[in-house]
Amino acid sequence: MSSATEETRNVVQRWFDALTSGDFETALGTLAEDVEWINYTPVPGYNDDMKWIGSYRGRDAVLETLEIFTGAVDVRFEKLVNLVVDGDQAAGVIHEMSTVRGTGVEFEIEFVQWLTVRDGKIVRWKSYTDPSQIVRALRGDVSGREAR
Template sequence: MNIQENKQRVMEGYKLFQAGDIQNLLGLYHENAEWLAPESEHVPFSGNFHGRAGIAEFFRKLDASVQPLHMEPRRMIAEGDTVVVIGDSTWQARNTGRQYDNPFVHIFTLRDGMVERFEGMWDTGPAERALSTDLPLGQDLGKPLHH
C-alpha cells in the first residue's frame, strides 16, 4: 500500500472505534500484532498487549474502565509504512464519573495493509486521577483541552 492508502486505513480504524465497532477494528490488525502503551498499575488498560486476542483484551479493559467522550485525530504524518497521528481525547471514568482530557500520539506500522504494530503515547496521570477512588469527587483533574 502507498502512503495515502496507509493513512486512509488508519483513519478507518478511528472511525470504527468511534462507532464502537471493535470487532471490525480488530480485523485491521495482523493476527500477531503488537500493542505498546505506557504502563501504570492504576490504569487497567495500560501496558502492552500481543496478538489480536491481546488487543481485544485491551479494548475490553478500556470499555470497562472509561467511556470515550471525544477523540479527534488532529494531524496525520506518514512515511513509508509508518503513520503518526497526533490528537486530543476526552474520557469519563466509569467508576467515578470524572472526566479527563488526554492528548495522544499514536504510531502505526502497517504491513500488507494491516496494522502490525501500534505504539501509543499519552500521559497516564489524568486517567489515574480520574479512576482513583481515593480523591474527593470534586478534585480538579487539570486544565481542559479546548476542542
C-alpha cells in the first residue's frame, strides 16, 4: 500500500468512525478548513425538501448543514459497509436508518461518500444516493417502505 493510500485510509477511517458514532467534533476535525462539500444538487419540486443539501465551502458551512440535517432527521443506525481507497481518493458506502422528526416516518438508504484527502485532511466530500426514500419520509408518505 502506498503512503498516500495509507494516509487517506487513516483519515477517512477517522471520519467514518466519528460520523457513525455521532462525534461531529472529531469528524469536523478531519476536514480541511476550506473543504469543498457537495451534498447533492437541489432540484426544485423534487428534493428541495432536503434543506441541508447543496454545495458549500468550509468547515463552518458543513457544520451548519449537519445541524440542519440532525434537526430534521433522527439517525437511528449508521454503519460503514464498504471502503475503497486508492491514493488520495476514497469511497465509503454507508447504510443508514433514520426517522424524520417532523413526520415520524422512517427511511432506509445506502449512500456513497467520495472523499479526497490532501495533507492529512479531507479537502473534498461528495455524496451520492437515491434520495427518494428521504423525500418520501420528509413529506410524510408512509407508503413505499421498501428500502432498496
